[in-house]
Each structure stands twice: as C-alpha cells, then as structure tokens.
Amino acid sequence: MGYSPFKVGDVVTNEVMRSAFRIGNMGGMCKSNTYNCLVLISDHTKGLYDDKWYGTELHYTGMGQEGDQTLNGNQNGTLYNSRTSGIEVHLFEVIDKGEYTYRGVVKLTGKPYQEIQPDKNKNPRKVWMFPITPITGAPEYSKEKLDEVHVKLEAQAEKMTLSELETIAKARSSKEPSIKVVTAKQRDRDEFVAVYTKKRAKGICQLCGQPAPFRDKLGNPYLESHHIVWLSNGGEDTIKNSVALCPNCHKKMHVVNDPNDVAKLKTLNSTL
Template sequence: MNNIPTLIVGGTYTNNDIISAFKCGNMGGMRRSHATNSLVLVCDHTKDLYDDKWIGNTLHYTGMGKRGDQRLSNQNKTLAESAESGIGVHLFEVFEPREYVYRGEVYLASEPYRDIQKDEDGNKRSVLVFPIALRHEEIPIGAYLINDLLNDKEYKAENTPDHIVLQRAIENQSDIVSQREAVSTIYIRDAYVSEHAKRRANGYCQLCEQPAPFLNKEGKPYLEAHHVIWLSQDGPDTINNTVALCPNCHRKMHVLNEEEDKQYLLNKINNETND
C-alpha cells in the first residue's frame, strides 16, 4: 500500500475524497488502483441490486457484474487473489446517498462461493460472494444510520404494488438474518417481508382479530410487523414467521410471548399461505 492518506475509521467521506485518497476510479463497487496498490470496495445499502449482508463479523459481499453470470476476472479476481498479491483492500459502506462511511481495511475471510441472485434486468444469474472481515476491531455504526435506512426501505415497500411486494417478499425472505452492532444490536429485517404481512392481514390484527386501532397519515390501517420466533432468538425473516399485530398485541407478545399465542399465529400463517 503506497501513499494513502490516513482515513478515520467510522468517518464519512465523499466520492471525491475516495478518488483523491486512493487514486482510483469514480464509479463502481470495486475500484482497483495501481498507483496505491489498493482495491476499494463500496457496499451501497441504498441500492437493491446486490444482496450484501453481515453475518456475524463477516460481510458477504457480492462481486462485480450487473448482468449475466459473474466471472472470476477483473476486480473479482483481484479480490480473490488479494491475500497472495498483498494488495490493500478497503471497505466503505453507504447508508445515505453520496455519503461513504470508511470501515477500514478488510481481508478475504474464506473462499468465495456461488449464489443465485437477480441481475439488473430481473433475470436469475450466478454471482460470486466474497466473505470479508475487518482487519481491526470494529467500530459500531451509528444506530441512526441503520434506522434511517430501514425506514427508507419500508417507505418504498409501502408504496409498491401488491404483486411486487409478494414477489420481493418471497425472493428476499431468509433463514439467516443480517445483524449489525450499533449502540445496540440491530436486526436487518426485510421491508417487503414485513409489508407483505401487513397486507395479508388486510387491516386486522392477526392475534386479537380486531380492526387496526387507527389509520396512519396515509390513511392505511396501522399494524406492526412481528416475528413469531424472534430474530434475537434466531428466528427467520420469512413470510411464514411474520405477522401483523395491533400495538397492544405486539407489546403483549414481547412481554409475555405465551406459547399458546405463538402456536395460534403460526397456524394462522400456515392456513393463510395455503389458501
């Protein structure tokens, strides 16, 4: 690594700052610089094309290539061979447009593997996923960044047609839930899975079966998404584990979490999804 100015881990930078510091290109999620013998990785959470997620202390980072099957060439090959080549790999995360949070230097934690994701045209394709980890102690992300990001995704899901919400909920549901260390641990639930549960409930709490207690500012019944098996207890973020409850029943489930209520909700989901 040559002549890279000191960047503050956890600091927020502009795209021009990155270009100036690393002498790299101005676009893309993987930016190679021969001048500084470095590879800059950008994990942009505001975009939906790549399914990047943190599992424990490892970021499962999708490789380069927006259309068709990804190949182990160009910067994908650079990252795959980074341990042998000695290139410095640096990670930035984006939670708000045009704001790049520097996470520090990273390394390839294990061998890359193949996954199936959709390309920018909506076609299924084979992608490369690189498990990467921070070289130094992690500095927690500000909780407000993650909460603002989740709120933006939920707003987008709320304003999406029913058939697209169902399609995205099926595609995005996962048995493994991404989580981040902030001021407290935050579980990254999928906005479309939650929104599908609310639309499936059709304005009625799925536990007490009463109408939503009020309408929100958009005139929609106010219900809250709830995971029957909690995410903090390794519950999946899936259609079959997510319900919509009134605020009173939601609080009841978090205070009492009675087995009878859990089984009732799981049976209700099963009956609804099989209708």
C-alpha cells in the first residue's frame, strides 16, 4: 500500500484531511497529484447523493451536481480506470457534519453503472455509480449516529414541496435496501417489571384510558410497557417508573413526550 496518513477509523476535520493529502476543496472526489492517489468523500448528511452500502460494498455516486455525469475530463474517469491505472483510492465518510471518518484504501469491485438521480436543481439526470470495497472490510456504525442522520435528513425533507419530494423519493427508491453493520448500546430492562406493569393495568391504557386495541396470540390485551422517565435519560427500571400504554400512546410518548402527559403518568404511580 502507498501513502496512508491515517489509520482506519480515524476521525479528522475537512481541513486536516485535505492538508494531509494536499488536495483542494473541490467536492467529493479529489486527485492528489503529490501522492498520486484519489480521495473519495461519502457525505451522508446531505440529501443530494445517494451512496448505499450493500454488505461490504459501497455504491458510490460519481461527481457532477448538475446534468448528466460523464467519465471524460474529471475524476469519475480516474475512478473508473483505477483497476488498470493502479492509482490508489482512499475513502472518507461523513456521518456527523464536519467529522470525516477514514475508511482506508478501497478497490473498485464491481462494474460501474448508470442510474437516474436528481441533480442540485431537482431535475432527473444520469449519474455514475461505482461499487467499491474497503480492503479492511465493511465499517461498523453507531446506531445513535445513524439515527441522528435520519432525523436531520427528515428535517431537510420536511422543508420541500410535495413535487420536489416526489422527484427525490422516486430517484432514491430501491428494491434492495441499504445494509450496514450497526452497533448499539442496549439498556436491559427487567421482564418481570414489564409484565407486572401490563398485568396491573388490566387491559386499559394508562394514558388515554381506552381498552387495548387488540389481543395478542395468547388472548391477552395488547399493551406496551413504557418508562415514564426514559432509561436513556437516567430513569429507573422500577414499577413506579413503568406504565402500560396502547401502541398509539406509547408512540406518542416517544415522539412528543408532552410534559403534561409525563406529569399525569407520574401522578398515577405516585402511591406505588
């Protein structure tokens, strides 16, 4: 392997990355003439390009923000010919804005192909997709980080018109969903506390006061255990901090978590 200023997994700023490779601020594909290598940036915080992982292989979108992308006179051609030219290709991913994670050297492992994606003006155009694979294998992602990215992209989408969304949604639709290796911290909750909480409610949602909307396969009223103060916020896994909610109210608590609803549930359990 040739020039490699970082270790796989290192997180650096844009400035540090570009200084190390001696490349200009010229978008997501940059050629380093000093070290004779190509640097790719896959930025998941932006909605324009649609790079997707399929197992160990990242399908990377070529350069060119407006109109059909070409292979002539740009770094798309450099990447396209990398298997025969021998030029080394380095990949960085952006999961958090401003944080560039080094994925190491990648190889073109599949045949480049074209598909339709919107350009910066939301007009459909042909883009080049390059199947590349890190020589160290597929990276692992923090579930928390990916959730943050999804929230930010949804916020971008909410600001668009229905027509703009239709164009992008059609282009980004995929018969084969992206697959990533995800790691997550999980807070264990006690099954006996959860079951007791649901049995104690006797089939009635403790927030809306309505009967469970259906019964499970065993014939029991279907309610879900919920921690009034979330475990992720330091809440206790106790019967006093647990309530039984219908699926609709449970979702509401995780999306809205209205202080009035929290106060109501705390009052219901105040005597426990």
